[in-house]
Amino acid sequence: MKTFKIGGVHPEENKLTSDKAIEFLAISQKICIPVTQHLGTPSTLVVEKGESIKTGQLIAKGDAFICANVHSSVSGKISKIDTAIDTSGYKKTSVFIDVEGDIWEETIDRTNTINKDILLSKEEIIAKIKDMGIVGLGGATFPTHVKMMVPNGKKAEFLLINGVECEPYLTSDHRLMLEKGEEILVGISILKKALGVEKAIIGIENNKSDAITYLTKLALNFTGIEVHALKIKYPQGAEKQLIKALLNREVPSGKLPIEVGCVVSNIGTAFAVYEAIQKNKPLFERVVSITGKSLKNPSNFMVRIGTPVIELIEKAGGLPDDSGKVNSGGPMMGKALNSLDVPIVKGTSGILIMTRKESKRPEILNCIRCGKCITVCPMGLEPYLLAQLAENGNFETSEKEKIMDCMECGSCQFTCPSSRPLLDYVRLGKNKVGLIIRNRANN
Amino acid sequence: MNQVLIYAIIAISSIGALSALILFFVAQKFKVIEDPKIDEVADILPGANCGGCGYAGCRNFAEAIVKAGNLDNLNCPVGGNTVLKDIAPVLGIIATERSPQIAVVRCSGSYTNAPKKVEYDGASTCTFANNLFAGESGCPFGCLGLGDCVFSCKFDAIYIDEATGLPVVSNEKCVACGACVKACPRKIIEIRNKNKKDRRIFVSCINQEKGAPAKKNCEVACIGCGKCMKVCTFEAISIDKNLAYIDFEKCTLCRKCVDECPTNAIIELNFPPRKEKAKKEETVNTEL
Numbered sequence: 001m002k003t004f005k006i007g008g009v010h011p012e013e014n015k016l017t018s019d020k021a022i023e024f025l026a027i028s029q030k031i032c033i034p035v036t037q038h039l040g041t042p043s044t045l046v047v048e049k050g051e052s053i054k055t056g057q058l059i060a061k062g063d064a065f066i067c068a069n070v071h072s073s074v075s076g077k078i079s080k081i082d083t084a085i086d087t088s089g090y091k092k093t094s095v096f097i098d099v100e101g102d103i104w105e106e107t108i109d110r111t112n113t114i115n116k117d118i119l120l121s122k123e124e125i126i127a128k129i130k131d132m133g134i135v136g137l138g139g140a141t142f143p144t145h146v147k148m149m150v151p152n153g154k155k156a157e158f159l160l161i162n163g164v165e166c167e168p169y170l171t172s173d174h175r176l177m178l179e180k181g182e183e184i185l186v187g188i189s190i191l192k193k194a195l196g197v198e199k200a201i202i203g204i205e206n207n208k209s210d211a212i213t214y215l216t217k218l219a220l221n222f223t224g225i226e227v228h229a230l231k232i233k234y235p236q237g238a239e240k241q242l243i244k245a246l247l248n249r250e251v252p253s254g255k256l257p258i259e260v261g262c263v264v265s266n267i268g269t270a271f272a273v274y275e276a277i278q279k280n281k282p283l284f285e286r287v288v289s290i291t292g293k294s295l296k297n298p299s300n301f302m303v304r305i306g307t308p309v310i311e312l313i314e315k316a317g318g319l320p321d322d323s324g325k326v327n328s329g330g331p332m333m334g335k336a337l338n339s340l341d342v343p344i345v346k347g348t349s350g351i352l353i354m355t356r357k358e359s360k361r362p363e364i365l366n367c368i369r370c371g372k373c374i375t376v377c378p379m380g381l382e383p384y385l386l387a388q389l390a391e392n393g394n395f396e397t398s399e400k401e402k403i404m405d406c407m408e409c410g411s412c413q414f415t416c417p418s419s420r421p422l423l424d425y426v427r428l429g430k431n432k433v434g435l436i437i438r439n440r441a442n443n
Numbered sequence: 444m445n446q447v448l449i450y451a452i453i454a455i456s457s458i459g460a461l462s463a464l465i466l467f468f469v470a471q472k473f474k475v476i477e478d479p480k481i482d483e484v485a486d487i488l489p490g491a492n493c494g495g496c497g498y499a500g501c502r503n504f505a506e507a508i509v510k511a512g513n514l515d516n517l518n519c520p521v522g523g524n525t526v527l528k529d530i531a532p533v534l535g536i537i538a539t540e541r542s543p544q545i546a547v548v549r550c551s552g553s554y555t556n557a558p559k560k561v562e563y564d565g566a567s568t569c570t571f572a573n574n575l576f577a578g579e580s581g582c583p584f585g586c587l588g589l590g591d592c593v594f595s596c597k598f599d600a601i602y603i604d605e606a607t608g609l610p611v612v613s614n615e616k617c618v619a620c621g622a623c624v625k626a627c628p629r630k631i632i633e634i635r636n637k638n639k640k641d642r643r644i645f646v647s648c649i650n651q652e653k654g655a656p657a658k659k660n661c662e663v664a665c666i667g668c669g670k671c672m673k674v675c676t677f678e679a680i681s682i683d684k685n686l687a688y689i690d691f692e693k694c695t696l697c698r699k700c701v702d703e704c705p706t707n708a709i710i711e712l713n714f715p716p717r718k719e720k721a722k723k724e725e726t727v728n729t730e731l
Contacts, residue, residue: 083656089561089577091652338561338576361564391568424566431574 001206003231004244007378009411011234011332013207016298017171017289022179025301025315031074031097032084033059033306037345038135039142040066047095051078056105056282059095062133068143069133073284073304075103086345087328089338097306107280114182115278118190125194125277132276133283133346137268138162138237139329141347144269148194150258157261159192159200160246161270163215164230164237166205167330170350172287173267175300177204177211180271181218187274188225195263202227202267203246205236234332235409239264241378253405268349288312288344292353294320303344309351310340324359327352332410365418373412373422379405383412387422390429395436398429404437406430480509480533487529488519493597495520495620514538521598521618543637544619546601546612550631551647551710552585553607557661573628582660584650586610586631595626614641614713636691640713644689644696646671647710651684658706665708671700 036042041064047053053072060070076099083091104110120128130145150156165173177184188200202219204212206229216227230236230245240251242264249260257264268286275281284305291298296317303312309326313319319326319340327334328348336359373383381402389398406426413423485505496519498504508517513536519526524540531538557580563572569591577583588608593601600616601623603609610623610632623632631649646665650657654666667685679693680700689700689709701711 085577085581088575089581090583091656336561336576338581421566424571425568428566428568428571428574432570 001229001231002245003233004236004241004378006380007376007411008233008235008241009376009414010232011168011414013232014168014291014293015171015174015207016169016291016293017300018174018208020171020175020299022175022287022300022302025303025307025312027074027099027102027304028307028311029099030308031076031099031304031306032308032343033070033073033095033097034084034086034343034345035060035070035093035095037070037141037305037347038062038068039140040064040068040146043067043070045081045093045095047078047081049078049081052076053078053097054103054105056108056284058282062130062143066143066146068135068141068145069131069282071133071282071284072097073306074099076100085339085342087335087337087342094343105280109279109281114186116186118186118193118277120277122194122196125190128277129194129273132272132281134269134272134276135283135346136266137272137286137346137349138266139333139347139349141345144265144273147263147265148191150195150263154258155261156195156197156258156263157199158247158263159188159195159197160242160257160262160264161188161200161202161267162237162239162242162264163202163204163208163211163267164242165208165267166232166234166237167332167334167349168234169291169352170289170330171291172289172300172349174208174211175289176267176271176287177208177215181211181214183274184267184270185215185218185222185225186278187270187272189222190273190277191263191265191270192224197263198224200225201246203230203236203242204228205230205232207232235378235407235411238378238407238409240407253402283346286344286346286348288348289350290316290353291350292320292323292355293358294322294355295353296320305346306343308341308343309337312344312351313340313353320353320355322355322357323353324356325354327354331358332414333408361421362419364420367418367420370417372415372417376411376415378409378411379407381406383422383426384420386429387420387425390425390432395429395432399433399436403429403433478509481505483533484508484530487522487526487533489521489526491521491597493521493618493620493622495618495622508534512536520544520620523618544634545614545617545637545641545643546619546621546623546632547635547643547645548586548610548612548632549645549647549649550584550586550609551663551708552580552582552661553609555607556663557582557585560660569626570628580660582650582657582664584629584631584648584652585661587629591626591628592623592632595622597622638691638696642696642714643691643710643712644694644698644701645691645710646687646689646708648708649686651686653685657685663707665704666706668705670703670705671709674699674703 043060043062046061047059055075057072059072062068076097079098080096084094086092126145126148134144135141192200212229219225219227243249243262251257251260272283288303289300290312299316326337328337386403410423485502488501490501492500496504498507527538559579560581563579567589569587569589572587578587586609590603592610598616600613601610604611619634648665650664657664665686669682671687672680672682677693677695679690681688701709
């Protein structure tokens with residue numbers, strides 16, 4: 001079975017919700033939609049306070065190149081446009097909506113019939129993906145239409161679909177594959193057409209054998225879609241690792257996957273693309289796993305964007321007494337929330353409630369030079385060195401040591417026997433080096 | 444045996460003499476002509492190489508002084524007026540007296556004023572924490588208390604008070620070099636005039652949020668109400684982005700604004716206790 005070669009770790013899987021069907025979460029009364037939910041230039045608002053809006057109506061427009069539209073996830077009246085805290089605790093411009101009923105835009109097809117015929121041309125598909133505000137739902141939230149526009153002189157050969165879900169606990173992609181398999185495959189066919197590639201490969205880790213069997217069977221009815229099982233290893237869901245695992249190609253440092261003829265997209269994104277193109281439905285809801293060892297009723301919910309996290313937790317049995325940390329995302333790459341009123345955004349793949357014991361970081365000891373961090377780093381970096389350089393403020397050397405290649409998977413910190421905050425310092429270094437690079441480019 | 448010794452001595456000394464000769468001519472040829480004033484000025488400077496002047500070390504600063512030929516906009520925070528007075532005759536000018544300055548921490552978000560809402564146990568550096576989240580109290584402007592300023596200080600003049608979680612600047616040790624100002628990712632520390640008897644009045648908050656959200660996270664936040672600006676007869680106070688700022692050049696230390704501030708965001712330091720309003724002692728660390 002295939003996997004990537006360098007590094008990787010095996011955290012406990014803890015997929016508690018893999019057999020829980022996706023439920024629709026009742027629409028919250030308090031919806032707060034952040035105006036910018038993607039990676040790139042912020043979007044500009046197109047609605048005003050007091051305006052009545054419908055579900056699926058555009059509320060913020062992405063004009064810049066790397067930018068995405070945002071749509072309303074509910075119908076009602078805009079009560080205010082103000083700042084609200086996001087996952088980091090910093091305030092970002094958000095639209096607050098007083099929910100009234102659930103009136104959808106007429107253009108949206110709400111039936112469940114699976115529409116297999118792709119009528120639009122390549123350019124029309126890309127334009128529509130842009131209109132519908134589709135971003136990468138794996139977590140990075142990179143606008144999908146930008147990914148689909150292959151730069152001049154480059155050629156896409158393969159479309160890789162990431163069904164790996166290597167992050168422990170999370171099962172949103174897994175459930176989507178089982179329940180919306182056919183839609184996903186149509187979505188992949190649309191993406192294939194948009195890119196002009198002949199072949200698409202879905203990579204799925206071997207712990208989801210039901211999804212592998214199901215999608216392999218369905219894929220027989222589609223041309224040029226293959227399903228490959230992959231060995232279980234974190235972080236296989238990372239773009240570059242997935243390419244290495246499926247095609248044994250290596251993306252050069254600082255380059256994008258298109259350099260080796262690949263475009264990588266997520267299962268969730270493929271489903272969103274299907275809904276956008278065939279059903280005219282903008283991206284305003286997504287599957288979110290809410291999970292945790294002490295949570296009473298861990299589930300997978302179909303959630304409208306803008307729903308506060310606390311509502312999901314209450315629906316899943318309430319916040320357990322021994323909760324130590326609530327993460328947006330999984331335990332490896334997720335981010336601890338500092339308020340439970342934070343809204344679900346396009347990039348939220350799961351909410352993980354960790355117990356007090358799990359969330360406590362062990363005491364930081366000295367580096368014993370065991371080199372384990374180097375062994376597990378999937379990018380072949382030296383995390384101990386990068387962390388030390390960043391700690392000492394030596395950012396020029398950090399850059400030479402390829403700190404920008406780090407994708408912040410956290411394998412180094414996970415494996416460190418001295419529990420050193422390696423990733424924290426590498427992130428600090430990346431931030432500073434990024435600034436230095438940007439300054440250099442501007443001058 | 445003797446002969447070997449003599450040969451060796453002759454050989455080595457002639458090589459030495461020859462090299463000396465070469466070096467002499469090379470030194471003549473590539474001589475760097477430097478203004479002798481630079482050496483004189485560098486000798487007067489304290490030699491702490493703290494970079495507080497904005498130059499890479501004392502030597503570099505001396506070069507800048509000699510090049511400029513005057514002391515306008517150039518200041519050695521460590522040496523202060525005494526050093527500048529000594530340098531002035533070297534340049535042939537007269538030094539003007541500058542008021543001594545000190546670093547001031549403009550945040551009163553102690554554990555009691557701005558209670559922790561979440562706990563942070565990541566890497567102990569403010570720069571990283573600032574990139575990661577708004578802070579344990581939720582105030583996106585307030586002090587993170589992880590001590591980047593402490594590490595940056597070369598004069599041991601700043602420490603984190605464990606009771607409040609805020610940095611405290613020592614009146615005696617601080618030379619106002621500005622290293623902490625640069626180190627603080629939130630720009631909380633400011634260099635202000637030291638004034639007579641170390642008496643200072645300043646707005647101990649840099650929160651630019653509107654009143655309600657600012658007050659939600661911290662009891663002593665400046666809410667930008669503008670009362671201090673109205674009461675000030677010297678036009679020393681301005682309000683920008685919901686935040687009051689006292690211009691230390693204009694402030695006469697009359698203390699009217701301190702009484703007026705509804706949230707106790709304005710702090711007075713090292714003043715004798717008031718007679719009539721002895722009860723209105725500030726809740727914040729007076730030792731600051």
